[in-house]
Each structure stands twice: as structure tokens, then as C-alpha cells.
Amino acid sequence: MTVxxxxxQRSADATGTGATVEIDEVAVRFRTKKKDxxxxxxxxxxxxxxxFVAIVGASGCGKSTLLKLVSGLLRPSSGQVRLHGEDVRxxxxxxxxxxxxxxxxxxxxxxxxxxxxxxxxxxxxxxARQRVDxxxxxxxxxxxxDAYPNELSGGMQQRVALCxxxxxxxxxxxxxxxxxxxxxxxxxxxxxxxxxxxxxxxxTVLLVTHSIAEAVYLANRVIVMTPRPGTVAEVIDVDLPxxxxxxxxxSAPEFARATGRIRDLLGATTTxx
Amino acid sequence: xxxxxxxxxxxxxxxxxxxxxxxxxxxxxxAGLLRFARNTWxxxxxxxxxxxxxxxxxxxxxxxxxxxxxxGTTLDVVLAQPGYFAHxxxxxxxxxxxxxxxxxxxxxxxxxxxxxxxxVEKSLYPLLLFAQVIPxxxxxxxxxxxxxxxxxxxxxxxxxxxxxxxxxxxxxGMKSIDPEMLQLSATMGAGPAQTFRxxxxxxxxxxxxxxxxxxxxxxxxxxxxxxxxxxxxxLGYVILQANGNLDTPTLFAGLIIMxxxxxxxxxxxxxxxxxxLPWHASRRTDSATxxx
Ligand SMILES: Nc1ncnc2c1ncn2[C@@H]1O[C@H](COP(=O)(O)OP(=O)(O)OP(=O)(O)O)[C@@H](O)[C@H]1O
Ligand SMILES: [Mg+2]
Numbered sequence: 116m117t118v119x120x121x122x123x124q125r126s127a128d129a130t131g132t133g134a135t136v137e138i139d140e141v142a143v144r145f146r147t148k149k150k151d152x153x154x155x156x157x158x159x160x161x162x163x164x165x166x167f168v169a170i171v172g173a174s175g176c177g178k179s180t181l182l183k184l185v186s187g188l189l190r191p192s193s194g195q196v197r198l199h200g201e202d203v204r205x206x207x208x209x210x211x212x213x214x215x216x217x218x219x220x221x222x223x224x225x226x227x228x229x230x231x232x233x234x235x236x237x238x239x240x241x242x243a244r245q246r247v248d249x250x251x252x253x254x255x256x257x258x259x260x261d262a263y264p265n266e267l268s269g270g271m272q273q274r275v276a277l278c279x280x281x282x283x284x285x286x287x288x289x290x291x292x293x294x295x296x297x298x299x300x301x302x303x304x305x306x307x308x309x310x311x312x313x314x315x316x317x318x319t320v321l322l323v324t325h326s327i328a329e330a331v332y333l334a335n336r337v338i339v340m341t342p343r344p345g346t347v348a349e350v351i352d353v354d355l356p357x358x359x360x361x362x363x364x365x366s367a368p369e370f371a372r373a374t375g376r377i378r379d380l381l382g383a384t385t386t387x388x
Numbered sequence: 389x390x391x392x393x394x395x396x397x398x399x400x401x402x403x404x405x406x407x408x409x410x411x412x413x414x415x416x417x418x419a420g421l422l423r424f425a426r427n428t429w430x431x432x433x434x435x436x437x438x439x440x441x442x443x444x445x446x447x448x449x450x451x452x453x454x455x456x457x458x459x460g461t462t463l464d465v466v467l468a469q470p471g472y473f474a475h476x477x478x479x480x481x482x483x484x485x486x487x488x489x490x491x492x493x494x495x496x497x498x499x500x501x502x503x504x505x506x507x508v509e510k511s512l513y514p515l516l517l518f519a520q521v522i523p524x525x526x527x528x529x530x531x532x533x534x535x536x537x538x539x540x541x542x543x544x545x546x547x548x549x550x551x552x553x554x555x556x557x558x559x560x561g562m563k564s565i566d567p568e569m570l571q572l573s574a575t576m577g578a579g580p581a582q583t584f585r586x587x588x589x590x591x592x593x594x595x596x597x598x599x600x601x602x603x604x605x606x607x608x609x610x611x612x613x614x615x616x617x618x619x620x621x622x623l624g625y626v627i628l629q630a631n632g633n634l635d636t637p638t639l640f641a642g643l644i645i646m647x648x649x650x651x652x653x654x655x656x657x658x659x660x661x662x663x664x665l666p667w668h669a670s671r672r673t674d675s676a677t678x679x680x
Contacts, residue, residue, distance in 0.1 A: 208577030
């Protein structure tokens, strides 16, 4: 499989710091009629080009909020967010976003749901169609191109969402619990797939997950967050080889160390989980 | 790489599943019509049963013929003056369809404006509600005064009747869209026009069609109400005349043609729904085969 690497790397940037994502002392407060919620406070992060970073934390600690900040769908109440060195002011289109729910259009078939990305961006039709075929084969959706979302399993729907997010070869991929609805086996397969896609494309990935194993297997760094108001409790460097066989990784001492540390942190900071 | 080989296995088994889904959903207009026919034979049977009961009641002389004429007499009245009935049916159909069409255009457009501008919505809603709650039969004479004796006051009443369900259903439909779909659209760099065309409007279609079905029947009522107030043609006029002459067979004929007109319009909208929203209609038939 040839997945081009041309548009994925954008190392140099305006400020010259070289980071793909920079978050500086960010706080997010939601004002609703009943009460004010501080979702995030005092969050600072730096993500280098081509990194795979996982974010774990209790439910409601602001993980989705963090991704929405990076994509520009949400503006911080204070602090700064930069993508490729530019201040994020509005929705960014140089990203691929996978939402917590698959968010497919029920009136479009799998293929046409993926093609939505191309249509909105005005990509050349023939090129887009070829790319869709490529992605469908890669994610094992062959044979279901013309099925409607209500005819697909939850896992297949998520794979369609993954294809859609990858279609335009975004330099940054933001994934919000993409595999939450999958059974354990499919989830493992998707993890192996995602790791392979990441290695082939060099995309910078931010992955929110509830699975500690998934976070450690996939990521180079795992950000552990505290419960609301969310802030970074600790950043764990995962010292596993680049080439990660699933079974071998699960039994590696480093895997046990990292997952153990994350579990301790989450246990120490959460009561519910 | 055990996991990867399982994915390949999945790919190999996939086409079987695909053929299964293909037999379940043969695409195209023909399949839509077939589904439609399957779903309409039951109400048709009920209709035949009602006709049968009507015929038996009159044949057994359970009611006086001048109160309830027999199906045969009613049919004879129509066959005796086919031109007369055709003309008045055509007039009412014309008023109804024109009123319905105008209501769709005006209704959908106002709904779109209201969804995109909360200010307009807040100022228009009370007005809409007012136009809806005021009895049409009470304001219809005013339209006769303003617009004369011709077709236009009837069309206006039909528009007024059909407008409201269309606006409400379209507004509801466009607002029911998952906010994440709109955010997704933003990350794709889509502008408001693209988001509307590809996401908001299609998402509102099932709601819109529900409103259209209500509106279709309302449009018939509107046209006939307009004719009741002042007309020299149309089914409303036929019914009023027959009533004055105690001519129950003509009255019955007029009533039946009028109801048929409403039903036909309703069925046309439903047919369109089957053709335009295949995914939606299919889910409806699917739910009939499951236990829920
Ligand atoms: N639009 C909003 N308006 C008000 N409050 C919000 C909004 N979005 C999020 N919140 C609040 O902010 C907090 C963080 O929400 P967020 O969705 O980021 O959590 P999360 O970490 O993604 O949780 P989960 O793991 O359950 O998805 C929650 O307490 C939530 O109630
Ligand atoms: Mg979330």
C-alpha cells in the first residue's frame, strides 16, 4: 500500500518553535444557565511533528474539550492554542477529526460518507474516488461500500469515520475515543491498523481513549489528566520500540510499567473509575 | 501479525454480506414502487370493506334513500354528468395544488430564514401562530372582498392552511441535526451554503415530508372552505348547491371526490417520500420485520 507522505509534514512554521501543537496555560469555562463549569485549567502541552500522543482521564475531565480547542471548534477562555505555529482562531481544515460518535450521514452510503470530505474540500473527483477505494481496502470495508450506516455494525461505522478523516491526508489527526464502541477483538485489530497507518503517513495523532492498554500500545507519550477541572497530571513517555507487535508489546516489561503507572495515577485521582 | 490476518479474513467474507444487503435493498425507483405497493394494499382492502358495508346498509333498506343514497345511485349521478363533475373537480384540484405548491415554497423558505436568523424567528413565530389559530372560515369572506370571486381567494386560504405544518416541520428538522455534524462540516472547511445543501437540508427532509403529508390534506380543506364562502364553481360549490336542493346523491358524490382528492395528494407525497428518501423508507420496512 502506498500512502503518500507529501502533504503530511509541515515542520517549519511562523514562530520557528517547530511544534505541531502548542497549548499554553489554557483554561476553558462553560457558562450554562444553571452553573459555570471549569472544564480545563492550566493546561500546557507541546506536541512535536509526527508524534502519537494519547490522552487518558476520567469521564468529564475535558478530553473532548481539549481536542475541540486544537481543532478550533472551541476557543479557550484564557491561554493560547497554536497549530503549526499559528494561533488557532476558528475551525481548522488542515486536520482530520473523528468524533466520539461516528457522526455519519444516514442518507449516504459508506462510500459517499467518506466522499463528503472530498466534496466539501472541492478535491478532484477521480483522485478522491481512487483514494476512497484505497482507504476502504485498507480498513477492511470492502464489500460494504454501498451500505447505508444503519446497515453497518458499530465498528464498521467507526471505520467509515476513520476513512473520512484520513481522506485528505491531514497532517494532524484528532481522534476522540474512536474505538469506544468496538468489541475487544476488533478494537485490537483497529489498533494494529492505526499504528501501521500512523507509521506510513507520519501524521501527528492526538488520541483520546479510555483504554490504558490502547494508549500505551499506540502512543509515544500518554497524557494523564486529573478529573474536573481537568489539568495534566503527568506525561508518561512510553519507551517501547517503534516496531510493536501486539502480543509481544502486551507482555513487555515497559508496557507493564507504563500501564501500571497510568493506572496508579488514574486511581489516585479518580474515585469513580 | 495475527490481528492483521483476521482483518484479511474479514475482507474475504465481506462480499457475502454485501450480496445479502443488496437483496435486502434493491436500489432504484422500481424497488421504491414495489415497497410502496406492498404497504398500500391493506388500506385499499379496508376501503373496499367500507364500500361493501355501505352497499349492504342501503341494499337492505336500513336507512331512507334520501338520507343515505346507495353507492349505485351515487355513481349514477356522476356518470350522468361526467363533464359537470370533471370541471368542478378540476377547479378544486387546481386551487389545492397551486395553494399547496405556494405553501411549500413560502413555508420552506421562511423556515430556512428562521433557522439562520433567531431575530427573524422570534418576530415571525407569533405572527405564524396567529395566522394558524384564526379560523380560516372566519377570514375567508375577507379574502373574497379583497380578491374577488375568482380562484385566488381559494388559493390563499389553501396556502394559509398548508403553510403552518410545513414551516414547523422544516424548522424542527433543521434544528434536530446533531451539532457534531455541523462541527464536522466546519473541520472540512465547508461554508454555510455547502453545510446547508449537504447536511442541514437533507437531514430535515424526513421531518419536512411528515409536514407535507399533513399540509396536503389541509390544502384540500382550505380550497373547499374558500369555495364555501363564495364561489360559482368547484367541489365546495357543488356540495353547497346539492345541500340546498336536498340532493344527497350529488352531495355524496361531491364528498367522495373531495376525499379522494385529499387521499391522492397524500399518496403522491408519500410516493415522493419513498423515492426521495430511500434510506428512510427502508428503515421503516425493516422495522416491520423486526420485533420492535
Ligand atoms: N458545550 C458545553 N456546555 C457546557 N458544558 C460543557 C460543554 N461541553 C462540555 N462541557 C462540560 O465540560 C466538561 C468536560 O467535557 P468533555 O466533553 O471535554 O469531557 P470528556 O473528558 O471528553 O468526557 P468523556 O470521557 O465522558 O467523553 C464536562 O463536565 C462537561 O459537562
Ligand atoms: Mg469526550
